[in-house]
Amino acid sequence: MEVTYAIGIDIGGTKTAIGIVDSHGTICAKTSLPTDLTIDPHVMVSRIADAAKQLLAEQSLDERQIAGIGVGAPGPLNTKTGYIVKPPNMKAWHDFPLLNSLKRHFKLPIKFENDATAAALAEKWLGAARDAEHFIFITISTGIGAGIFSHGRLITGSTGNAGDVGHLVIDPSAGDCVCGQQGCWEFVASGTAIARQASRLLGRDITSKEVFELAQEGHADMKKLTEQAFRYIGIGCVTLINTFDPEKVVIGGGVSQVGEPLFSAVQDYVRSCALNPSGQSTPIVPAALNQDAGLIGAAALIHMTY
């Protein structure tokens, strides 16, 4: 089969990754730029386009050899209109016509989905969900998001925002989330949430990674706090398993790097609380593509049928 190429662009609140990915999923070249939120987003898009063109030149590839450009970006967004709508960490990009801005630089087909949805497609293509026709990919880092793959298809929703599970309400007594509800999943169980709760308990700033280290060393309060966070992650997983009946749940993102303690706690919770017996045995597995999931996911939007 002839090898084709796609440009993948993964836009994040702090950095943007750009790469050329072939139809086997090999990253032929990649680079990244800091996402400068102090400048006009059109200027930032020009920088991204220049970087992509530079990669093409370095690989001696012509734009005509590129099947298209896949873009993953934080939501809320609108894939119907091509707008970035309201990502909380990117205020300068609110109501920004990303697709039109990119089209000024390229004549290629462009596909655009939210970053968690694109990362789910990457796990289907090359990662932990290759064998699954029904799975949920959950990313837990500064926030919580998901990509839903069901009946062999990616569930994007009408505007590309399906899978915004970070705002499932888990514990309404836990406090105010930015979205206007109380005790959302990412408000109680994201890396940001774990760090916030621990910093309050310890009276100093601490990262979620340090919290996990202290818990593993036997620090009683940090142990209790992480166990509670893992339980909340389990609660969200049970809701998703009961709703979508997946073959597996794939968890990625910075918080998942803690590994075994999280996966065994969530697996135990699912085993005892999912409603149907087959749901109780749903495997909860780590993502396989952590480092480049965003980039590969963006390129997968071009290489994969979804």
Ligand SMILES: [Zn+2]
């Ligand atoms: Zn919320």
